Amino acid sequence: MVRRTDGPRRRTLQDVAEALGLTANTVSRALNDKSGVSASTRALIKAEAERIGYVPNAHARSLVLGSRKTIGVILTDLANPFFNDLVSQVEELVITAGYTLLLLLSDEDPERERAAVETALRSGVDGILGVPVQGRSNPWTSVTNAGIPLVLIARELPELDVDFYSTDNETGRRLGVEAAIERGARDIVLVEEDLRISTVTHRLEAFRRSLEANGIPFDESRTVLVPSRRTSRNSSLWRGEDAYRVISDLLDTGRVPEAFLVGNDYFGLGLYAALRERGVRVPQDTLVLGWGDYPFSRFLDPPLSTMRLPAVGIARRATERLLALIDGTAEPGTVTEYFPPELVLRGSMNR
Template sequence: MPEKARVVRPITLRDIAREAGVSINTASRALTGKPDVSDKTRRLVQAVADRLDYRPNQLARGLRQRKTATIGVVVADLANPFFAEVAEGIERTAAGEGYSIIVANTEENEERERRAVHTLVERQVDGILIAPTQSSDASIRYLLQRRIPVVLLARFFEHLQVPAVINDDREGARLAVRHLIQRGHRDILYLNGPPYNSSARLRLSGYQDALQEAGIPFRSSLVISTDARAAGGYAAIQQALAAGLPFTAVFCFSDYVSFGAIRALRQARLGIPKDVAVMGYDDIDLAGLVEPALSTVHIAKTRLGQVAARMLMGMMEPSGKQAERVGVTVLAPQLVIRESA
């Protein structure tokens, strides 16, 4: 007769308390880091928990505390190293405070964003960090109506009072274009992101600021909106060349757009920076590895994620700040000059 499989009962908090010779309440407070437990008792309880391989039931704890110790992170394009670095900063900070993260990728699609947000709400995350697609504000309004703590990543809505952590995109663009002008360029093509994107609007303003400072007239014909990916940069350069637009430098909305632009320029047998200088934005790791190494604007991506995570966790505490009082945190950009401009 075959031997019956033995069912192993999960170790419970009651088992830990009995083994350590303390009450269940004391065992719980020792394992959750509460301050009113002596170091000796804490070490004893933790040692017993480790020896018995105790795994707390996070779902049951969440139901009791009305918290799940999870944070939802909704990014616009996880394939873009920019968002990967932001997510890394979030994860490090959240883990340090005992939170896990659930990451969703929208690929800049409004419907995918809506589904991701609703799924995270159904899973009862304690708060959400989101880089919104910005083609609509419906998902953000939904979170506000549900009173779910939310912080925006890298983008913001001017008409909504929602806490956000962003880069100073207007200043970053001004620094980049000013550098190109100082190198003698006056015909500067700007490959911008979608017009509804807040970063795209601010970077366009910075582009215009630098031109105005130098007394160079703004020409709307030298601004082409792209989908903010390499394919968009490639297509935009082809469009500019086919139209016969005069330019000796290209400022790009992102490093990815720059990579596409460089490919198209090379196919047109134009040297970089000899014939056309190229300036990116974001300073992802690949920027320093391409040939020629890309001049760009550095964004503190990991720090952006860290600051946003701390802001959200503060809002999630019972005595946390109200969303309308948190405001927008703006991080300073830094110009990085390499070989392309």
Template structure:
């Protein structure tokens, strides 16, 4: 107590930077509060001499009518299509949408999760930063339903929706092998996330099925941590393509983990007088709108971003409504769009 006035529940919440509802649930021993938060609340209550019995009963939780989505970057086409589908589904169900951009930063991800807990949001659709379990375990412990999109974190017991990236990469490589290619270079971003791991798995599986196929992987330096510049640029893939040509490695195809990387590789090949597809065949990933307008038009794996968003928001709304049961794992089969860059 301070100056003779009894410390209130609101005072305690203000001191801790938490919502009144979170503090009330922690003091009452109710679920939906992480052990770390509960210990913090109890320690502060003892320190200031808070007496819970003097407070009127805390009201039952009133669910927020807001859901959240976290994305790694607002500049990538996948993110914009995903958000559009999620926003439409949430709005139709009477929910508003909060969008958090993490820029692949664990600190920004932690801040987004903390705001979700403090504001007692109804639920969230999350593209996690790399393979981090925290802080999303805390969000789940706070009783906020989560659906993971695009990137998987197996340790988190929540629903997950993505494209089958293993199948997508496998289809692209099998297509190149069917065109007679035998030495195929994979251009992939140097970043430890499940989508990239699964694409590399599909590439390796397809190459292993053909005895005389020779595999090479080029890890393209990531640009995602440079917040002052747009991410997903073709610049690094262009540099990697020129370096590959300087090695004078004998290869007849390149498969890229993103259409931007394919764009950079195509520019490098063209500058050095290497013809696509006559000398080297090329395939990308994502089927971005410009891919069909390149010269030659780019073969690419089409990712159904809107469908992923629609399924994710549908699963989230079911969980918000009280749906129970084991976590759902939905893999959507992608479509390989073949064009002249790989077919001649």
């Protein structure tokens, strides 16, 4: 754990005024687009306010009036059951602590992410829990520049010195590979979403390392990438037919892997259908292990073995940390914590 001794503070209107040698009244009039300030001075003031991370309007009023007792939560979507469970736990903890929750969604869109961050800041939130899109731009620096506590969840931004809580994807993938090997599988295929985010990247890398650690050479034929729907607005996050199509293509080559590890349980639905159509039995002919432990998984035939994700534990620890940063009972610093998923064995791995 690395501690910072003098973390950022909230920027004030007076900071802008002092930096430019102007009065606070002039700065206030310029930022609120009132008369009595020349166009050139107004532009200078707004540029300086943006540079130092000062956020006007509702946030400025909250600095005068004190805490607004609001926590911002910015997620990529709510179709992901992991985020659904996470936000439910966050809301319970936030309300118990006497705060209200402002929930904003980016829909995996960098522009909507930027708008969500700006909305949270202008709403005068006391702190933010966020899941970044991980696009080319990084609007989250405006949060840290404004001195507002920020805790990231699930996806990391190494360029920011902030707290981060996530599933231990390395351990999860290793447990899955070892479970398949223990049941006699050597030809193991990973089915993952084709999306460049840190969670998917870490699982792909962990899969490769786990195979090699067990003496199984890795090559590209051991991974199947399912086209992502996350960049299509108003589309459901995952559909079984997406995995069905790519896995059908694999099976139609005549290859039947001894085990499939899938990136989410929805992909397991498509996998089951593709296998069933071709007379491939689970678990007799091939093993299947999901990821997520969604409510339907135990009702499949055979019941789907899977990795149960620690959404509640992550939500609890991240929220407690954010609240402590807000009320000053925790030192500003950088805490990174990974929570291991749980291997849930059911019929699809029962060989």
